[in-house]
Structures are given as C-alpha cells and as structure tokens.
C-alpha cells in the first residue's frame with residue numbers, strides 16, 4: 329500500500345470529520361484504511377450511530393443509500409458512482425406495487441440489497457445477518473412477500489418453515505459458485521469446514537456445513553475450534569478472516585467469486601471522494617422517511 333496515499337486519506341478524513349465504512353467484500357487496501365469493516369447489518373448500525381459529519385461508504389449504492397436514509401443530516405459519499413448491485417436492481421417500485429396488489433394482505437420483507445423505493449414500499453427490511461430472526465417475529469397467519477433474493481428467501485423458508493412469495497432475483501456473484509467448486513475444494517482440503525453465504529444457490533447451500541452472513545462467518549471463524557475453512561462467498565472476506573485469525577487457514581471456494589462492483593472502489597477514489605466531496609448520495613422525501621421505517625425495524629432485530 330502506498331504510504332503517501334494512506335497519509336493523505338488520514339489528513340483529509342480529519343479535515344472533513346469523516347468516517348470510512350467498508351464492506352467485507354472491499355479490496356484489501358480499502359479494508360485496511362477503513363474505520364469500520366463489517367457486514368451490511370453492522371455497517372448500517374455504524375452509519376446510524378456515528379457522530380462524524382461525512383460518511384465515506386466503501387461498498388455499493390444500496391449501502392450508501394441506507395446510510396443516507398439512516399443519517400439524513402450527514403453527507404454520505406460513494407467513491408464510485410457506478411458501484412451498484414445487480415440484485416438490488418432486479419425489482420423496481422412498479423413491480424413491487426403490482427405484486428402487493430396481487431397479495432393485498434401480505435407483509436413485505438425486503439433484503440437490504442434493494443433500492444430505496446423498494447424499501448419505502450416494504451414493511452420490514454432485513455440483512456442476511458438477521459433475516460431468520462426477523463421473519464420469526466412476524467405473525468404466522470400473515471402471508472409474506474420476500475424481495476428481491478430468491479436464494480436468501482429460500483434459505484429463510486427452509487429454516488423457518490414459513491411459506492413466502494419469493495421474487496426471482498439473485499446475486500450474480502454468488503450464483504457463480506457451483507457444487508463442483510465445493511466438492512473440489514473439499515477434496516483439496518478434507519478437514520476444512522465449508523462456510524457458505526445464503527445468497528448461494530440451493531445446491532451449494534445443501535452441501536455446505538454452515539450458512540452465514542459475512543459477519544456470521546467472521547464470528548464463526550473466531551469462535552470455532554476448527555482451524556481450516558473453505559469460504560463460499562465473495563473472496564474479499566478472506567482478507568479480514570486471515571487478519572483476525574492469523575493461526576487459521578482460509579481457502580476461497582473458487583477464484584470466480586468476485587463482485588466487480590465491490591472492486592470499483594480504490595484508494596485514489598477515496599482521496600477524490602474526500603477532496604471533491606463526491607459522489608453525494610441522497611434519498612428524496614417521502615421515500616426517505618418511508619424507507620427509514622423498514623430500516624429502523626431491521627436495526628431492532630439482532631442476529632443470534
């Protein structure tokens with residue numbers, strides 16, 4: 329890592345009274361300069377609690393939008409304006425309105441990987457870190473619509489026994505992980521525990537040992553007596569896993585599990601973000617207030 333650029337970021341951060349938040353899938357050098365690295369739930373909590381004036385969100389658009397909704401008086405910057413999430417864009421407000429019209433009595437739960445408009449039309453938001461706990465609080469007699477991830481939704485159905493209407497969205501990075509990748513990684517590392525993200529397809533989920541959010545994987549690796557793991561999620565998390573557990577071994581299930589949008593953030597772009605205060609992410613009213621209701625409900629449910 330360039331010392332000069334790191335020092336420059338530290339100086340600019342002080343001048344702007346800024347905090348840098350980074351998702352676990354960010355490039356290694358971004359994780360290393362961040363004030364907080366974490367999963368979607370942990371970062372949302374950080375964004376709602378910080379007393380900084382500026383939040384530099386090293387992640388993708390829906391994460392920066394979430395921070396802007398939770399902290400409307402702060403300036404939220406996304407260092408690359410094109411860092412989006414294809415899954416979040418797989419359902420729009422008109423499509424969700426139509427689905428709600430077809431199931432007028434249903435409660436709507438949206439994954440945090442969704443647009444602000446979709447959150448505004450939802451009753452509850454959740455992350456993969458607290459989806460099971462949140463759905464278990466919902467009245468059993470109510471129908472549930474879950475958007476946009478059919479894989480996280482399918483995982484909730486499997487674990488809670490609640491039938492849900494699932495939107496057919498998916499993460500284009502996690503669906504690249506195939507059962508054959510898990511099998512060959514197991515052959516190469518027969519003693520390793522396989523940790524997979526619930527965004528993986530059902531055939532991968534079925535042959536994995538544990539299904540966890542990225543925050544859940546970090547906690548599991550820290551507390552487990554196992555010392556070798558195969559990681560079936562975006563490869564960026566391996567950096568934090570190794571940093572936190574230098575005595576343990578972590579193997580990516582496949583080199584293909586890379587989210588190109590997460591990798592759009594660079595140290596240079598963080599400098600430009602702080603210098604030029606770009607790119608400001610704002611969410612207009614009334615979408616902001618409506619989306620905040622479903623996000624506040626998400627923040628009240630802690631993962632186990």
Ligand code: 13P
Pocket residue numbers: 352366367368369413441455456457499527540541542543
């Ligand atoms: P978590 O870090 O909440 O598990 O999210 C995974 C993800 O795909 C974020 O885009």
Ligand code: SF4
Pocket residue numbers: 353388412413414415416441499500501502562587588589590
């Ligand atoms: Fe979206 Fe998947 Fe990338 Fe997460 S890993 S930002 S869900 S495309």
